[in-house]
Amino acid sequence: MEFKDYYKILGVPRDATADDIKKAFRKLARKYHPDISKEAGAETRMQEINEANAVLSDPEKRAAYDQLGKGYQPGQEFRPPPDWDAGFEFSGRGFGGQETADFSDFFAELFGGLGGGRGSPFHTRGGRAGYQARGEDHHAKVVLDLADAFTGATRQVSLRAPEVDPQGHVVLKTRTLNVKIPKGVREGQVIRLAGQGAPGAGGAAAGDLLLEIHFKQDSRLRAVGRDLYLTLPVAPWEAALGAVVAVELPGGAVKVRIPEGAQSGKQLRVRGKGIPGEPPGDLLLDLRVVLPPADTPQAKAFYESMAREFAFDPRGRN
Numbered sequence: 001m002e003f004k005d006y007y008k009i010l011g012v013p014r015d016a017t018a019d020d021i022k023k024a025f026r027k028l029a030r031k032y033h034p035d036i037s038k039e040a041g042a043e044t045r046m047q048e049i050n051e052a053n054a055v056l057s058d059p060e061k062r063a064a065y066d067q068l069g070k071g072y073q074p075g076q077e078f079r080p081p082p083d084w085d086a087g088f089e090f091s092g093r094g095f096g097g098q099e100t101a102d103f104s105d106f107f108a109e110l111f112g113g114l115g116g117g118r119g120s121p122f123h124t125r126g127g128r129a130g131y132q133a134r135g136e137d138h139h140a141k142v143v144l145d146l147a148d149a150f151t152g153a154t155r156q157v158s159l160r161a162p163e164v165d166p167q168g169h170v171v172l173k174t175r176t177l178n179v180k181i182p183k184g185v186r187e188g189q190v191i192r193l194a195g196q197g198a199p200g201a202g203g204a205a206a207g208d209l210l211l212e213i214h215f216k217q218d219s220r221l222r223a224v225g226r227d228l229y230l231t232l233p234v235a236p237w238e239a240a241l242g243a244v245v246a247v248e249l250p251g252g253a254v255k256v257r258i259p260e261g262a263q264s265g266k267q268l269r270v271r272g273k274g275i276p277g278e279p280p281g282d283l284l285l286d287l288r289v290v291l292p293p294a295d296t297p298q299a300k301a302f303y304e305s306m307a308r309e310f311a312f313d314p315r316g317r318n
Contacts (some may be wrong), residue, residue, distance in 0.1 A: 003078035005105045006052035014066070015185045017168030018057070018209065026052040051103040060090050061111055063162035063275045064157065066170075068110065080110060083214055089161040089175075104278060135198040135207035144181060146215045147250035149275045152183035154240055157211070179211065184277035187223050189213045221249075226281025228274040233290045247285065249273070256285060264289045 007014050010024045011313045027137035031035075035042040055061045068084050140159050160172045179191065190210050196274065197207025215223055222229040232247060246253045254273050266287045274281025294300045 001078055001105055001109065003069065003072040003074060003076045004048075004051075004076040004104065006055050006068075008074055009048050009052040010056060014054075015169065016056075016058050018059075018170075019051040019052070019168055021056045023198045025049065025057070047103075051107055054103065055107070055111070057128075059164050060088070062170050063108065063172055063298050064088050078106070082124055082145050082217060083141065085161055086141045086143045086214065087158060089138050089159040089209075091138055132202035132204035133200060135200040137207040137208045137210055138197040138309055139212065141212045141214055142179070143214045143216050143252075144185075146221060147183050148181045149215070149223070150183070150249070150251035153181045155179055155181055164286055177209075181213075183275075184226070184276075184280075185277055186214065187215055212230065223275065226275040226277050226279075227284060228281060229284050229286070231288050232256070232264070232268075232285040233288050236289055236291060237289065239263065239289045247283070249283070251276070254283065258287070262287055262289075276290070 010016075010028065012024045013018050017023070028049045031037055032042045032046045032159050034046055037046075039045065055065050064085055067088075067119060068080060072078055075132040075237070094306070116212060138161075140157075142157050144153075144155065155178070156176055158174055158176045160174050162170050163173050166194055177193070177196065179193070181191075185191075190212050193209040193211065195206045196209035197208050228249070230247065232245070234243070234245065237243075238245065238258050239262040240260070242262075243258045244255055245258060247256050254270060256268065256270055258268075264287060268287065270281045270283040270285065273283040292299065294303050
């Protein structure tokens, strides 16, 4: 996927104000709108202009794009890093499926899942004089340690919300919240913080803040729902003869029985030893038999003895 430089497409500098972006978009729209333009490729050019404007005219999308796109050049191969959008606070305004489909794969990859919907409904009472509107819900992704799912925790979460300053520039405002993480929380679960969204109008209630939980990448463990997946290295004698081995998990060590004659690729399920919950998840272990190296004369002699003593052809087995 190629990186798109939206500033270059609109012909504005990266520190352009909201008014600068609006003027540039209108000027280009008058030139390339397919209903009036005689320029070659006007329709394709207008699609690019609309996409760039959709991002740069929205303070939230622009702030996220600026953070993500530092150091990239137009056309450069690009893949967003995992959880790149963690810690950004977005309002309820989002891009629907059709709007995302109208733009490029680059846009869809970055912004297709942001915003969380179309915002909170308005509620009116008593005509104009008594107008009230509940505040809009806000959304954010937070990344936690997997251990928090085993024990529960209270964590300080810092969120960055974009605002437009009096000069028309987008700036990030940071706020920090103490968030109670429940024991047994799952990947993708949403924690609702009442009243922490946008303020209401006319004395109406504030919106809520919806925190979507994700776990930090772990070199050993992978969570799917409440189940945990782990590749478990075992010695040849443990696989051949069977053994009981300890598997370290965030909630403490679990003893697992390796069956006699186990082979690499065999999966063991240990019920109830995944992430706690009602019911708890399972622990699924993919066995990987690891051979000790023949890096000493004694080890080499041992392997030579095995080659002589065992009538074993791994390629001749069914």
